[in-house]
Amino acid sequence: MKRTIYTIAADLGLSPGTISKVLNQTGNVSSDTRERVLKYIKEVGYVPVTSARMLKSKRSYTIGVVFSEELHIGLEHSFFSSILQHFKNYVEKEGYELSFIVSRLGKNKMSYYEWCMNKKVDGVYIVVGDYDDQGIYELASMNIPVVSTDIIIPGIHSIISDNVLGINISLDYLFNEQQVKSVGMITGPQSSKAFVERFQAYKSYFRTHHKDINDAFIVEAESFGFTSGYNAVYKLLEQTKTLPEALLVGSDDIALGVLKALQEQKIRIPEDIQIIGFDDIAFARHFTPSLTTIRQDREAIAHKAARSLLTLINHKSEKVEALTLMPVTLVKRDTTK
């Protein structure tokens, strides 16, 4: 049977308005009737129709998700999927659903902002964004709660791992504990902010510690994946005859490709060269040799993002710090001594 607040109001001898009130925990209802309504609702399994509620209240209990596909990073990308999954779990507990923001739907195109208006999303979560994507800036300038975990945009609260800390930990470990003399770096494409930060941190560490940077020990991978790491090694080999004693790699995905190429060249890890990655993806542990890496706490990032966004949604006025740096840790495995 089809139920509306009218039918259940009739069944209980109440008025629809009262039912609405207990549903929304607004207005005054005697705890007596509230109990009665709640009990009956549970009994018959009534759930309010979302669209009607949205139409009236301007709220949708839905969070729009930007998961950029420009970069060809789809849901397959385990790092971001994992963050999204944790985020989803968290907000669902608070009664929010997720909806992917798309700019083309069938025939009509619309901006992110238009989409948000039409779906009446309560907030937006940018999981993976593209700096060239104008839609994001437009979003940031409108009065709608937004958080991001990948890119930093003025006006948007971002939660990102402390890249500088990660690089510093790695370098300290290599230079001080391992007494390594030289450390090169294979960075990811500098179109991505995270890779830029990590590379900058690497350079400024050398500067601060009065060490010389050997440009021959530095390679920028052409892309994000395994293959680009693999190729980067051959580029490195062209640049220098003698390898550095250790190598920092911009991401685990790339690092695993690096390992493969190194093994192919019969270069022993960690004896001849030590490797430290970044991210701690699932496979980092499984690869042979298992990868020493900087671990990003995906769950902590996702939950922090969720909490911040919900705060913004519920107290629009309240300022949430514009940038939250999440701590990272060094996970020592077999690619370092």
Next chain:
Amino acid sequence: MKRTIYTIAADLGLSPGTISKVLNQTGNVSSDTRERVLKYIKEVGYVPVTSARMLKSKRSYTIGVVFSEELHIGLEHSFFSSILQHFKNYVEKEGYELSFIVSRLGKNKMSYYEWCMNKKVDGVYIVVGDYDDQGIYELASMNIPVVSTDIIIPGIHSIISDNVLGINISLDYLFNEQQVKSVGMITGPQSSKAFVERFQAYKSYFRTHHKDINDAFIVEAESFGFTSGYNAVYKLLEQTKTLPEALLVGSDDIALGVLKALQEQKIRIPEDIQIIGFDDIAFARHFTPSLTTIRQDREAIAHKAARSLLTLINHKSEKVEALTLMPVTLVKRDTTK
């Protein structure tokens, strides 16, 4: 500026009903005014508010997605995420959005069916389902279009890879081309239909070809992941002193764990033992040695599922074949000779 069909009707000196008609391609409108409306709409970037449309029309242009979390298979699982991504791309082109079906949202619980009613989804796509999940059977029995790509439920159109074919191809290759004498199997947990099918196919191949099955060569992995494959090898080693010449593994995730354990035991691949996996996940190619495996065409599966579901949605009466078997292929790499 806020636009509704009323404002644009006023702007054009028409009535809201007319606007609605051209938007929905229903009723009679002179091609002249239709053009005019369409042009103006594009110009000002108007898009109808979803919730209002849903409320009245009973359609949402939304597809509910069941992505079971009971099995702890989240979005991180690359195989299913990949299928979902392809599915998403396809249906978005046709103007549909995705929405995850959840059974608990904040405080209130609801069945899949209730959720579908409230969101007024046009159809449901079961990416990963659990046979113990009663909600799925309820869905199947209701009059709502459903397709699945993981499990087979009476009344639901399923698109799945031809597991039997995959196993037969593998075994033919091993026995005939490689002239192998014995083939063992490490299967996945038999709670999953796909693993059951693959294991059954293995057994019936032996039966049909009058070969004896050596039970000592068979191990059921305890779970879906890398680690369970790793452990399975040690279980196998306990069961038999002499290994089979080849091993079929229920999935690539498990197979990679198998490789790791084998390498650890200094068992040479493919010299001492050949391995064939199933799925062809991204890492199968990257692992050392790269994994020979049965490739499932994820994109083809997703697109077929999308097409079938859209057909069901648009022609509810039309019967779509209840089960579609998708072809698989053997990808030869370094774990076979």
Next chain:
DNA sequence: CTGTTAGCGCATTCAC
């Protein structure tokens, strides 16, 4: 504390 009422923005009869 509870009931009544007026829209929210659109789709769908009907008349015209």
Next chain:
DNA sequence: GTGAATGCGCTAACAG
């Protein structure tokens, strides 16, 4: 081929 009226199910403001 076009336009006015009605209602989808709910919320919010107000009246009782």
